[in-house]
Amino acid sequence: MxxxxxxxxxxxxxxxxxxxxDEEAVLSxxxxxLTLGAETVFVRTDRERAxxxxxxxxxxxxxxxxxxxxxxxxxxxDRDAVALAYFKLIAARGGPVRKMLxxxxxxxxxxxxxxxSFEVHRFHGFVRFLESASGALYAPISPDNDICDLLxxxxxxxxxxxxxxxxxxxxxxxxxxxxxxxxxxxLERAEIVLSASEDDWQKLWRKYYQSVNIPSRERLKQMRGxxxxxxxxxxxxxxxxxx
Amino acid sequence: xxxxxxxxxxxxxxKYDVSCSSSGSARKNAGGMxxxxxxxCCHSFTxxxxxVSLLKILxxxxxxxxxxxxxxxxxxxxxxxTATPEEICELVIDFYKRxxxxxxxxxxxxxxxxxxxxxxxxxxxxxxxxxxxxxGYIHVKGIPHADAGLVHEAALYADRMxxxxxxxxxxxxxxxxPQKSKESLLSPMRQLxxxxxxxxxxxxxxxxxPAGQTTQxxxxxxxxxDGQILRLAQDLYRVNGLKRVYFSxxxxxVHDSLLPEKAAEELRxxxxxxxxxxxxxxxxxxxxxxxxxxxxSSDFDPKCAWALRNLHLFPVxxxxxxxxxxxRVPGIGVRxxxxxxxxxxxxxxxxxxxxxxxxxxxxxxxxxTAGGKFQGTENVSAVRGLLAADDxxxxxxxxxxxxxxxxxALTGEL
Numbered sequence: 248m249x250x251x252x253x254x255x256x257x258x259x260x261x262x263x264x265x266x267x268x269d270e271e272a273v274l275s276x277x278x279x280x281l282t283l284g285a286e287t288v289f290v291r292t293d294r295e296r297a298x299x300x301x302x303x304x305x306x307x308x309x310x311x312x313x314x315x316x317x318x319x320x321x322x323x324x325d326r327d328a329v330a331l332a333y334f335k336l337i338a339a340r341g342g343p344v345r346k347m348l349x350x351x352x353x354x355x356x357x358x359x360x361x362x363x364s365f366e367v368h369r370f371h372g373f374v375r376f377l378e379s380a381s382g383a384l385y386a387p388i389s390p391d392n393d394i395c396d397l398l399x400x401x402x403x404x405x406x407x408x409x410x411x412x413x414x415x416x417x418x419x420x421x422x423x424x425x426x427x428x429x430x431x432x433x434l435e436r437a438e439i440v441l442s443a444s445e446d447d448w449q450k451l452w453r454k455y456y457q458s459v460n461i462p463s464r465e466r467l468k469q470m471r472g473x474x475x476x477x478x479x480x481x482x483x484x485x486x487x488x489x490x
Numbered sequence: 491x492x493x494x495x496x497x498x499x500x501x502x503x504x505k506y507d508v509s510c511s512s513s514g515s516a517r518k519n520a521g522g523m524x525x526x527x528x529x530x531c532c533h534s535f536t537x538x539x540x541x542v543s544l545l546k547i548l549x550x551x552x553x554x555x556x557x558x559x560x561x562x563x564x565x566x567x568x569x570x571x572t573a574t575p576e577e578i579c580e581l582v583i584d585f586y587k588r589x590x591x592x593x594x595x596x597x598x599x600x601x602x603x604x605x606x607x608x609x610x611x612x613x614x615x616x617x618x619x620x621x622x623x624x625x626g627y628i629h630v631k632g633i634p635h636a637d638a639g640l641v642h643e644a645a646l647y648a649d650r651m652x653x654x655x656x657x658x659x660x661x662x663x664x665x666x667x668p669q670k671s672k673e674s675l676l677s678p679m680r681q682l683x684x685x686x687x688x689x690x691x692x693x694x695x696x697x698x699x700p701a702g703q704t705t706q707x708x709x710x711x712x713x714x715x716d717g718q719i720l721r722l723a724q725d726l727y728r729v730n731g732l733k734r735v736y737f738s739x740x741x742x743x744v745h746d747s748l749l750p751e752k753a754a755e756e757l758r759x760x761x762x763x764x765x766x767x768x769x770x771x772x773x774x775x776x777x778x779x780x781x782x783x784x785x786x787s788s789d790f791d792p793k794c795a796w797a798l799r800n801l802h803l804f805p806v807x808x809x810x811x812x813x814x815x816x817x818r819v820p821g822i823g824v825r826x827x828x829x830x831x832x833x834x835x836x837x838x839x840x841x842x843x844x845x846x847x848x849x850x851x852x853x854x855x856x857x858x859t860a861g862g863k864f865q866g867t868e869n870v871s872a873v874r875g876l877l878a879a880d881d882x883x884x885x886x887x888x889x890x891x892x893x894x895x896x897x898x899a900l901t902g903e904l
Contacts, residue, residue, distance in 0.1 A: 348833035349843040372533040372543075376588045384587070405525045405626070406587065447491060448584050454494045455585075458501035459546060460536040463741070463753075469539030473532070484534055484590075 249273045252290040252327075256315060260297035260304075262290040263334055274327040304334065308343040317360040320393040329355045363392045370394065371401050373478050376411065378442040384411040385439050387481050395422040399429045412437065449483040456484035492577040499571050503551040503562050504597055506743070507654075507706065508736040512543040512592040512627045514701030515649040522623025524586055524593070526649065526700070531592045544595035544629060545585055549573055549610055553599035557656070557667040558746045559711055562599045566744060572601060575614035579622050586626055593627030593649070594618070600633060600669075608636035608644070615647040627701075632682075634674035641678050642685060650701035650733070653679050658719045662712035665748060676730075679703060683731050702733040709762060710740035710754020717780035720765055724776040727769065737762045757885070761786040768792055771824055772817045789878045794820040797857055798874060804857040805864060808844065809834050820877070821853030841865055852880055 250266050252258035254276035265288065266272035273285075304311050311334070318330040333356035336344050347353045376384035384406070388395060395415040399422045402411060410426040414434055421434035479485040513530030532541035550572035551562040561568060578596065585591045596614060601607040611630055618624045630644050632653040645651055653675045657663045660672045682703055689698040705726060709719065723735040739759040742751060765786055768774040772793070779792045787795040797804065797820045806815050808830055816827040826849040833839060833847060841860045844851060856866030856873045867873050 346832045347836045348829050348847055349837050349839060351846065354846055368529075368531075371527070372531045372589075372592070374589050378588065386589070402589070405519055406523060407519065408523070409587065444491070444584075448588065451492070451494060451497060451581070452585060452588070452590050454497055455501055455545070456534065456536065456542065458498045459505045459542060461505060461538045461540070461741075464538040464756075466539030467537055470535045470537055473539070473541065474535040482534065 249275060249285050249287045250290050251287060252276050253292070254319060255292065256312075256319060257294055257297040258290055258292040259315065259319060259330065260300040261293045263331065264296055264300050265290060266331060267335065267338060272331065274331040276327050277324070304337065307341055308337050308345075310343070310345075311337055314345070314356065314360060317363045318356060320363050320397075321359050322391040322393070323359055323362070325355075326359055329359050332356070363394065366390055366392050367394050367397050369478075370398055373474070373482065374398065374402070374413065375482050377439060378445045378448075380440040380442050382409065382442070384409050385414065385437060386411070387414045387416050387437075389417045389477070389480060390415065391477075393418060395420065396429075396431050398422065399424055403429060449486075453484055453486070492573060492581055496571050496573060496577075497547075497581070499569060500548045500551060500573055501546070503599070504546045504548045504595075506738060506741065507546060507595070507597065507631075508738045509629070509652060509704055509706060509734065510541055510543045510546060510595070511650075511704075511734065512629075514733060515627055517625055517627075517649060517697060517700060519625045520623075522625055523583065524624050524626030526625075526627055527592060533589065533591055543592045544627060545582060545591045545593070546595040547573075547578065547581075547597070549575075549578060549596060549598040549614060550601040550607070551599045552601050554602065555600045555667070555669045557670070558748050559666055559708060559740070559744065561743045563744070575610070575617050578614050579618045579624075582618060582624060582626075583622055586624070593629070595629040595631075597631035598633065604633045604635035605637055605640065608633040608640040612640055612644045612647075615644060619647045629701075632678050634670050634678070636678075638678070638681055641681065645682055645685065645699050646696060648699060649697070650704065651682060651699055652704045652706065654706045655722075656707060657712050658707050658709070658714040658722055659712065662714065666711065675705075679705070679726075679730050679732075686731075702731065704732060704734040704736065706736040706738060708740050709737045709759055711749055715784040716758070716762060716765070716786045717776065717784040719762060720769070720776040720780060720786075723766060724769055735766065737766070757788060758786075760885070761788065761792060765792045773814055774818075790874075790881055791820070793818070794853060794877050794881070798870075798877070801870065805859045805866070806857065807859045807862070808839050809861060811858075819854050819857045821850050821857075826850070853877055 248269050248271060250262045250272060252262045252274065262274055266274060301312065315330065318326055332352040336350065336352045344350065344353055370388060370390060374386045374388060376386045379385055395413045398413050403424050411424050412421050414421040414437055419433060419435050421432055423430055423432055511530055512527060514528065515526035516528050517526035519525040530543065532543050534542040536542060552570040552572055553562045553564050556563045556565060582594045596611055598607045598611055601610065615628055615630055618628065628648045629650045629652065630648040632641055632651050634653065655675055656667050656670065663670055663672060682699060686698050726732045726735050737759050739756055740750065740754040742749060742753060765779050768779055769776060779796050781787055781795065786792050790798065806819060813827055813831055816822055816830055817824065829847055830839065830849065838861050841863065844860060867876065
């Protein structure tokens with residue numbers, strides 16, 4: 248049986264209850280191709296049952312909802328299957344499984360979570376804010392995983408006086424900090440009037456980036472490994488001057 | 491706003507300093523801008539594969555010293571510029587606000603005199619902390635021969651300080667950096683270590699170098715063997731409580747009759763970093779890893795070379811060996827060793843399990859058994875051949891595995 252759900256935590260937990268006894272269960276939140284002959288169920292979120300499932304899982308492993316949150320943020324195509332197998336194992340073992348590091352379901356889940364957490368860490372460094380005329384900061388990002396709201400606490404702690412918007416242009420949503428509160432909002436496109444000096448600071452940053460490099464020790468492969476090309480789009484040091 | 495030209499000159503003079511780490515400080519934002527990030531954070535990577543974490547810059551490249559290897563030495567014909575403390579502070583604030591950098595690494599040539607240069611560094615970081623209310627990471631270079639009082643005060647504002655040893659022996663220092671002496675570098679290091687411990691013992695609330703001290707030396711400009719360099723590093727870790735000792739391969743930026751014409755081999759720097767890792771995270775001592783001729787092996791990484799000299803200790807059984815023994819297996823890193831120790835609590839590990847867990851077995855298989863099974867080669871000379879070939883291939887793919895950039899990108903920590 249294929250269980251379709253909407254990718255939210257509540258729907259996942261509802262689906263988990265349905266899929267648990269089904270050994271052949273396939274879980275999907277994407278546009279999975281319908282396999283001919285396979286039975287499909289569209290899981291409708293049942294908040295009450297989801298809450299009960301959550302309470303039971305938390306009794307088995309008090310940290311497992313944190314894992315679920317990370318897993319459901321993953322952009323990996325098999326993340327639903329990975330999450331299902333991981334939670335089935337928690338239920339079957341009746342306790343935490345995250346240290347069973349030779350278990351397939353745990354290896355896959357850890358890898359999936361590691362990628363999400365690692366991308367959050369990377370974006371603590373790779374986010375580039377543009378200063379708007381009002382002084383508010385705006386950063387467009389296009390991450391692999393659904394993480395824009397996870398970036399807020401970090402920047403809020405270091406820039407409390409600056410309202411900012413971190414805009415996931417791929418998922419068309421934004422994490423907003425208004426100088427007081429933080430929230431998530433859908434955002435298609437943003438029109439930003441840049442501050443008068445923004446261009447000059449970007450130029451200085453490019454000059455710095457060029458000057459600190461040691462050309463005789465070129466290692467482009469290493470650079471791309473640490474800072475993959477797909478992230479360059481919004482980094483001014485990777486724009487050529489005059490653009 | 492600082493001019494592009496000035497920024498360029500002051501950055502190019504600072505870029506050979508290896509340290510870029512921003513780790514080790516949990517400084518809180520006290521009502522202004524910025525905070526520490528304990529694990530450190532890379533903000534960009536340059537085409538040389540190095541990480542950009544801190545704004546690494548000199549306050550001035552106008553020097554009265556004549557260190558032979560240095561492009562800013564007094565008698566060299568280069569444009570001299572000096573930034574104002576305000577120019578540096580503005581640059582930090584506006585770069586930090588845009589998340590270009592994690593903080594400042596401020597250094598200086600010996601401008602006018604050691605005390606004047608140190609004072610200017612102090613004025614700048616003090617201004618940044620108190621007037622600009624900046625609480626992000628600050629690394630300040632110490633100027634040799636500066637008064638202890640100035641050094642002490644700088645440490646009240648900095649997260650980390652470093653006095654660079656520059657060269658691994660007193661003789662080389664005399665020859666190549668005649669105005670610096672071993673004592674002028676080691677004595678402030680000891681002073682800061684003493685004061686730091688005192689602050690901690692008294693549970694003082696002010697910060698005093700929360701991220702400690704580091705140092706750096708140039709390798710390949712002078713004749714010291716690897717063993718001497720590593721024993722020095724080991725002493726600095728054990729006795730002076732340093733957080734990191736950096737090595738930088740000599741790059742001939744200036745021509746001088748006392749200096750080699752050619753750049754030092756990067757392989758040597760690579761091996762020294764591998765050995766340094768063994769000292770800090772793998773429980774090895776310098777004496778164990780240096781070869782009989784006083785150097786590190788060039789054919790094998792130092793752990794492999796040690797294991798080949800100590801074959802009577804192998805193979806070890808992954809299901810039983812203590813963590814310390816696993817850490818000494820070639821090819822098994824800190825992360826793999828911990829994974830093995832956790833996983834074997836639940837199951838008897840096989841080679842299949844190890845593969846699934848992404849423990850790299852290419853080298854390790856010659857030194858371990860899993861559930862009593864051995865998958866390595868018995869013939870010692872065949873093992874040597876395989877390991878040497880593997881090392882060459884690994885290096886071709888990724889030379890500086892142990893460079894700062896590499897490690898910080900892999901674990902977010904320096």
